[in-house]
């Protein structure tokens with residue numbers, strides 16, 4: 001069937017800069033949007049999700065059938081890994097939203113996955129040309145061990161039905177993984193013994209061009225789990241701050257598995273600890289620390305998160321390099 005599109009070609013929005021991300025739950029109009037191949041025009045009526053590949057009982061679900069499964073909703077940070085054409089470049093394409101839908105493990109309960117299966121491929125209804133490469137469909141994969149966690153087949157975002165650009169009627173959400181893995185306009189889940197063979201898991205998002213992510217034996221690393229990262233919300237670039245007056249620096253930090261520490265630097269060398277709240281569900285974590293600009297003049301404030309696995313944000317050269325903001329004390 002020929003797919004119609006609401007928007008054709010790459011469609012991306014980063015509507016809020018870090019200092020504008022003041023809400024714990026990011027409103028939809030401030031949330032990121034990234035579509036490589038346009039926004040397909042799909043009706044919930046007639047939409048089908050197929051489950052096949054290495055399963056003993058393939059299945060097909062309509063939208064109404066999908067809604068029969070127990071409903072789950074929880075907050076999760078949602079981050080775009082940045083352009084797959086420039087994977088080392090740090091970006092702050094981040095938001096924190098509430099996803100609602102059915103747990104993938106509930107949907108798969110009767111499918112009897114075969115023991116040879118190691119990866120789950122997920123396909124969207126979108127196809128086209130990205131960066132001069134013809135892509136028949138957008139296909140991603142994930143290791144099947146992750147399914148036992150909170151992978152969601154989502155049809156709500158912040159309590160509302162998904163907007164077309166966010167995957168209406170149904171998308172995958174892999175909490176803790178980079179956004180690229182959360183396939184929108186989801187129409188197929190296929191179990192396989194190998195990783196997916198399309199360009200979005202081989203040529204791009206596999207960090208083949210990304211020496212920083214190569215393992216010591218030269219293998220490439222899939223762009224799956226989100227590495228520790230942080231942004232400073234206050235003070236923002238135009239904030240008025242005064243020498244000799246204490247202020248509270250605050251922001252958000254996140255990582256797959258949560259963040260254990262955030263350190264700040266204001267003098268280009270030394271670090272001091274911020275307080276970090278515990279992670280709620282899969283959400284980002286607020287950090288804050290008091291600081292007094294010692295004199296008038298320009299200061300660069302850096303934030304550096306440490307994941308619960310002990311991994312520390314690098315200073316530069318990686319997609320999750322430390323964030324910095326330049327401010328002036330008057």
Ligand SMILES: Nc1nc2c(c(=O)[nH]1)N[C@H]1C(S)=C(S)[C@@H](COP(=O)(O)O)O[C@H]1N2
Nearest residue numbers: 032033034035036080124166179180183184
């Ligand atoms: N089918 C499909 N799913 C997709 C994409 C896409 O181009 N096609 N883009 C991915 C990328 S790179 C990101 S960052 C997230 C963005 O989700 P959002 O636009 O709802 O914020 O969707 C992911 N899922």
Ligand SMILES: [Mo]
Nearest residue numbers: 034080081180
């Ligand atoms: Mo992305």
